Amino acid sequence: MKTSPNFDQQQFLTFLRQTYEIDFVSLSFIPEGECSYIYHAISSSDQYVVKVYIDPVVDLQHKMEISVKLRNFLPNVVAPILTNGGDLTCRFQADLSSYYLVALFPFIDGISRWQLWQKDQDFSGDQLRSVAQMIAHLHAITVDYPVIPKEDFTRPFCSGIQKIYQDINTFSPTHSYHQLLIDALKQEQSLVTSLISRFEDLVQYAQSGIKTTVITHGDPTSGNLVWNRGGIYLIDWDNMALGTPERDLTTFTGERFDLFLSVYLRHFQTDTLDLKLFSYYIHEWVLQEIYEFSERMLKSNNENQLQHDWQELRQYLPPDFSNLDSRIEAIQRELERGH
Incomplete structure (x- = not known):
C-alpha cells in the first residue's frame, strides 16, 4: 500500500517489542506492496520486515508453516520469524474494533528486480539463471504437504x-x-x-x-x-x-x-x-x-x-x-x- 494504516505507530512498535521480545529501536513505513502494509523495523543488532495484512489470506497459517519447511530444500526462501509464544503470526489490536494480522520476516539487504526495473536495469543473465534454477528446484520438491491449498481453476475475479x-x-x-x-x-x-x-x-x-x-x-x-x-x-x-x-x-x-x-x-x-x-x-x-x-x-x-x-x-x-x-x-x- 502507498499510505500507512490509521493506527498509532508507537503503540504498534511497543506491541512488536513485547510480542517478539526483540529490542526494536525504529519502525518506518514502506510505501510498497498492494495487499498489505509494509514496515522496515530495526533493532539494536538486526533488521526486519513487518507485514500487516489488510484482508484475510486463505490458509495463511498453513502456507507459512510450509514456507518454513521449504527452507530445508531452498535455503533462500524467506520465512516468518516466530513470536515469543512460538506462533508464525500475531494479532495487533489497533483500537476497540480493529484487529490486524501481523507477521515478521528477516530483512534481505539487497535489491529487488522491480527496483532495478525502475532504473531501466534488470537481473543479469547469471542472476536470471539462478532464478530459473530456484523455481525448477521448488517444482521438483516431492514432499507431501497435505494442508497446502490446491489450484482448482475456478473463476476468480x-x-x-x-x-x-x-x-x-x-x-x-x-x-x-x-x-x-x-x-x-x-x-x-x-x-x-x-x-x-x-x-x-x-x-x-x-x-x-x-x-x-x-x-x-x-x-x-x-x-x-x-x-x-x-x-x-x-x-x-x-x-x-x-x-x-x-x-x-x-x-x-x-x-x-x-x-x-x-x-x-x-x-x-x-x-x-x-x-x-x-x-x-x-x-x-x-x-x-x-x-x-x-x-x-x-x-x-x-x-x-x-x-x-x-x-x-x-x-x-x-x-x-x-x-x-x-x-x-x-x-x-x-x-x-x-x-
Missing part, C-alpha cells in the same frame, strides 16, 4: 468484476477519481465482458483432464525476487499452492523467456507444459488487476492511494487483446523450440 459493474450504477462518487473509474469501466464494459468470456473458455479447459501439479510460489513477480551477495531470495509466499508449473512460469514470459525456460527445463524436466494454461494465467492476471484496483478505488478517499491505483489500473483497462495474443504467440514459439 469474474464475479467480483460483475458485482462492481452492478455497484457503480448506484455508487455516489466522493472523489474525482471515483468518477474517472466509473466512466472508464462503463466505456470499456464490452471489452471487459469479452475478456471474461475468453477466460471462461480457458477455465473450462483447465478444469478438464488431469494436470501435473507441483508446489508453486504463486507470485514470483519482480518485487518478490531480491538479490544480494547471498544470492537470489524469494519472498512473500502468501499465494503458495499446489498448481501446474505454468502458474509460476507465466511470470517470466516475455523478454529473455528463452533463457529462463532453457535453464528451468535443465533442472526440472517436463514435456507437459501447456500453452492454454499459460493463456489461462495471462488472462487471469489482467482480470485480477482490473478487479482489485477497481474495488480498492471504490473503497478509498485517500488522494495518494487513489492516484496510484488509477495509474496501475490504466495498464489493464481497457484490456489490450493484441498484447495478450502476442504474448501467447511468443510463448508458443518457445514451447515449439523444445529447448
Whole structure:
C-alpha cells in the first residue's frame, strides 16, 4: 500500500517489542506492496520486515508453516520469524474494533528486480539463471504437504468484476477519481465482458483432464525476487499452492523467456507444459488487476492511494487483446523450440 494504516505507530512498535521480545529501536513505513502494509523495523543488532495484512489470506497459517519447511530444500526462501509464544503470526489490536494480522520476516539487504526495473536495469543473465534454477528446484520438491491449498481453476475475479459493474450504477462518487473509474469501466464494459468470456473458455479447459501439479510460489513477480551477495531470495509466499508449473512460469514470459525456460527445463524436466494454461494465467492476471484496483478505488478517499491505483489500473483497462495474443504467440514459439 502507498499510505500507512490509521493506527498509532508507537503503540504498534511497543506491541512488536513485547510480542517478539526483540529490542526494536525504529519502525518506518514502506510505501510498497498492494495487499498489505509494509514496515522496515530495526533493532539494536538486526533488521526486519513487518507485514500487516489488510484482508484475510486463505490458509495463511498453513502456507507459512510450509514456507518454513521449504527452507530445508531452498535455503533462500524467506520465512516468518516466530513470536515469543512460538506462533508464525500475531494479532495487533489497533483500537476497540480493529484487529490486524501481523507477521515478521528477516530483512534481505539487497535489491529487488522491480527496483532495478525502475532504473531501466534488470537481473543479469547469471542472476536470471539462478532464478530459473530456484523455481525448477521448488517444482521438483516431492514432499507431501497435505494442508497446502490446491489450484482448482475456478473463476476468480469474474464475479467480483460483475458485482462492481452492478455497484457503480448506484455508487455516489466522493472523489474525482471515483468518477474517472466509473466512466472508464462503463466505456470499456464490452471489452471487459469479452475478456471474461475468453477466460471462461480457458477455465473450462483447465478444469478438464488431469494436470501435473507441483508446489508453486504463486507470485514470483519482480518485487518478490531480491538479490544480494547471498544470492537470489524469494519472498512473500502468501499465494503458495499446489498448481501446474505454468502458474509460476507465466511470470517470466516475455523478454529473455528463452533463457529462463532453457535453464528451468535443465533442472526440472517436463514435456507437459501447456500453452492454454499459460493463456489461462495471462488472462487471469489482467482480470485480477482490473478487479482489485477497481474495488480498492471504490473503497478509498485517500488522494495518494487513489492516484496510484488509477495509474496501475490504466495498464489493464481497457484490456489490450493484441498484447495478450502476442504474448501467447511468443510463448508458443518457445514451447515449439523444445529447448
